[in-house]
Amino acid sequence: MRPAILAALTILLALAALLLPLPLVEAAPTEHHIDLDARMFAFAPERVQVNWGDTVHITLRSEDVAHGVYVDGYGVNIVAEPGKPAEASFVAYQRGKFRFRCSVTCGALHPFMIGELVVGPNLPFWRAGVALLVVAVGTMMTLGARREGDRKGTPLRDT
Numbered sequence: 001m002r003p004a005i006l007a008a009l010t011i012l013l014a015l016a017a018l019l020l021p022l023p024l025v026e027a028a029p030t031e032h033h034i035d036l037d038a039r040m041f042a043f044a045p046e047r048v049q050v051n052w053g054d055t056v057h058i059t060l061r062s063e064d065v066a067h068g069v070y071v072d073g074y075g076v077n078i079v080a081e082p083g084k085p086a087e088a089s090f091v092a093y094q095r096g097k098f099r100f101r102c103s104v105t106c107g108a109l110h111p112f113m114i115g116e117l118v119v120g121p122n123l124p125f126w127r128a129g130v131a132l133l134v135v136a137v138g139t140m141m142t143l144g145a146r147r148e149g150d151r152k153g154t155p156l157r158d159t
C-alpha cells in the first residue's frame with residue numbers, strides 16, 4: 001500500500017476510535033448492594049466498581065471504632081458505630097473515578113483510610129488507548145512502506 005493511503009487510513013481509524021458513538025450497547029442499569037467493612041485504617045472492599053446509571057446501596061459496618069464514609073463527587077456521607085451499621089443509596093450518575101474516605105477522625109492513619117469508586121466504563125481512557133495504538137501501528141507501517149519504496153528506487157510520490 002502506498003504510504004499516503006496508509007497514513008490516511010491511520011488518521012481515519014484514530015479519529016474513529018476517538019469519536020465513534022460508543023458504546024453501541026450500554027448495559028442496563030442494575031442495583032448493587034455493597035457491604036463496606038470499615039476498620040482502622042482501611043475499607044473492605046477498597047475498590048467498588050459499578051456502571052453509569054446503576055443504583056448503589058452501601059451498608060457501612062464498623063469493626064472497631066466509629067468510622068464514616070464520604071464519597072467524593074456524590075456528597076454521600078454516612079457514619080457507622082460498631083454494631084450500628086449505616087446505609088446510603090445513590091445513583092451513579094457521574095462517570096469516572098471517585099475517592100471515598102473515612103469521615104470520622106478515627107486515629108493516626110485516618111487520612112489514609114481511603115477507597116475508590118469507579119463508575120465505568122471509562123470511555124475516554126479506552127478511546128485514547130485505542131487511538132494511540134492505531135497511530136503507532138499506522139506510523140510503523142507507513143514508514144515501512146516508505147523504506148520499501150526507497151529500496152526499490154521508486155520515487156516517493158504520494159499519488
Ligand SMILES: [Cu+2]
Nearest residue numbers: 067102106113
Ligand atoms: Cu476511620
